[in-house]
Amino acid sequence: MVIVFALLALTVLGVLVAVNRYLWQRLFRDTTRGPGRARRAGALVIAGGWALAVGALVAERAGAPFWLQRTLAWPGFLWLALSIYLLLALLAGEAVRPLLRRFLDRRADAAVAVPRRETVPASAPQADTEQADTGQAGTQQAGLPDSAAPASADIAVSAAPVGSPGSDEPSAGPSRRLFVSRVVGGAAAAAAVGTVGYGTYDVLRGPRVKRVTVPLAKLPRAAHGYRIAVVSDIHLGPILGRGFARTVVDTINSTQPDLIAVVGDLVDGSVKDLGPAAAPLAQLRARHGSFFVTGNHEYFSGAAQWVAEVRRLGLHPLENARTEMPYFDLAGVNDLRGESEGQGPDFAKALDDRDPARACVLMAHQPVQIHQAVEYGVDLQLSGHTHGGQLWPGNFIAAEANPTVAGLERYGDTQLYVSRGAGAWGPPTRVGAPSDITVIELASKQA
Known part of the structure; x- marks a missing residue:
């Protein structure tokens, strides 16, 4: 096992070295x-x-002093995102590079092939005209035909050599190869910086509200239009702090939900460091309350402490538990990461002995938990975890590890809704996977 891990680590290190050498070269x-x-x-x-x-990754996982985490997080995590898009842009530039060089070569060849001509001004001095006439007469005296004499008005001038000041060569200073490298490298850097800049702005301005209607066969007519605000993956931490939490809370409250479901990965840090950042959650308002289940990141920073903290803030943790709402059962299971601490998901504890005639909504952080939800006859599972891939093309990687990356899908008689999340982990950046807070509007088929 140790040998396999060592080989894997060496492989990853080798790939990183090769990629960064390529970035430096280009x-x-x-x-x-x-x-x-x-x-x-x-x-x-x-x-x-x-x-x-x-350093940012190690500091976060090791629980380093919070000031050090904040110092390293911004430049470190943004560099991760920038490296990804520099690599993608430069790889795309490899296709452009030969085309640009071919265009410049043809342009230079055309400039050499077409001679340029100069016209002697019509106002040339009389003396010059007389010299031209004398020259013509001398030619005739020598027995040469008139056509052999140069025209008096046009004088042919050979093209300047490539690279000379009068040449059409676009890189009069640097060579064409250097010119092309600078154009492609500059364009790649500009594209990467622009992409990461806009993706970071998209996160910092806060999530947008997404509305989805979900019909449930067992939902009574009186519950038609019931609104559940689903928020996941807020990821309060060294970058996203109290101000971001306040933005999320204000956005949720503006939807006037009947119930709020916080489905994990609320924080990246301890209660000691992030308690003040999470304080705005106490302002969440919903007719039937706010509920919380753990995500995998809570177990990196003390899940038991955070469960106690969110309870203090007025949220109701569902630790492998179920509560009866007016029109359906609401259940929640712990995240799979809790298994390492003996606190993993327990579907039997959460769902056994319930009335199968009532609709059941399950909060479970990871979409892969849908398979157990199907076995227990859950009608709707609410999840997060994937971030929708967060950084394109990460959505393709996320699709390999999750049955659904984002949105609503059906598995037998069970529906699964996966939120892209409100925040971001690592780089505070999203590309091709905008953050969201989803308002699930339940629909009764009896309505």
């Missing part, structure tokens, strides 16, 4: 004339960025 080596400060600075930027990224 962004710094290929865009400069030779060894110098620019190349050395590029190596320091890339190495320093990864040092900050690794």
Whole structure:
């Protein structure tokens, strides 16, 4: 087992080294004339960025002083996102590179092939005209035909050599290869920075409300239109703090829900560090209350403490438990990560002995828990965890590990809704997976 882990670690390290060498080559080596400060600075930027990224990850997991986590988190996690999109942009640039060089080569060849001509001004001095006439007469005296003499008005001028000041070569200073490398590298850097910048702004401005109607066969007519606000993966931590929590709370309250379901990954840190950041959750308002289940990240930072804290803030934790709402049963199970602490999900404890004639809504952080939900006859499971992939093309990776990445899908008689989440983990950035707070509107088939 140790050998397998060591080989895996070496493989990952090798891939990272190769990728970062490629970034350095394309962004710094290929865009400069030779060894110098620019190349050395590029190596320091890339190495320093990864040092900050690794430091941010280790500090968070090791529970380092919170001031240190905050210091490392912004530059470290943003570098992770920037590296991803620099790599993708440069790989896309590999397809553009030969096309651009071919275009420049053809343009240069065309400039060499077509001579340019100069016209002697009509106002040339009379003396020059007389010299031209004398020259023509001399030609005739020598027995040469008139056609052999150069035209008096047009004088052919050969094209300037490639690279000379008069050449059409676009890279009169640097070579065409260097010119192309600078264009592609600059465009890739601009695209990556723009993508990460907008994706970060998209997270910091807060999640948008998404509305989904879900019909339930067992739901009574009186419950038609019942609204459940689903929020997951807020990820309060070194980057997203109290202000972000207040934005989330205000957004949820603006939907005037009947019930609020917080389905895990509320925090990335301890109650000691993040208690003040989570305090706005006490302002959540819903007709039938707010409920909470653990996600995998709660177990990284003390799940028992956070369960006690959210209860103090007025939320109702459902730890493998069920409560009877006016029109349906609401159940919740612990996250799979809790198994390492003997606090894993227990569907039997949460769902046994319930009235099968009543509709049942289950809160479970990870979508993979849908299979047990189907076995227990759950009507609707509410989940998060995937972030919708968070950073494209991460959605393809998430799809390999989860039955549903985002949205509503049916599994037999059970429906699964997966929220993309309100916040972000690691980089405070989303690309192709906008954050959301979903208002589930239950529909009765008897209505």
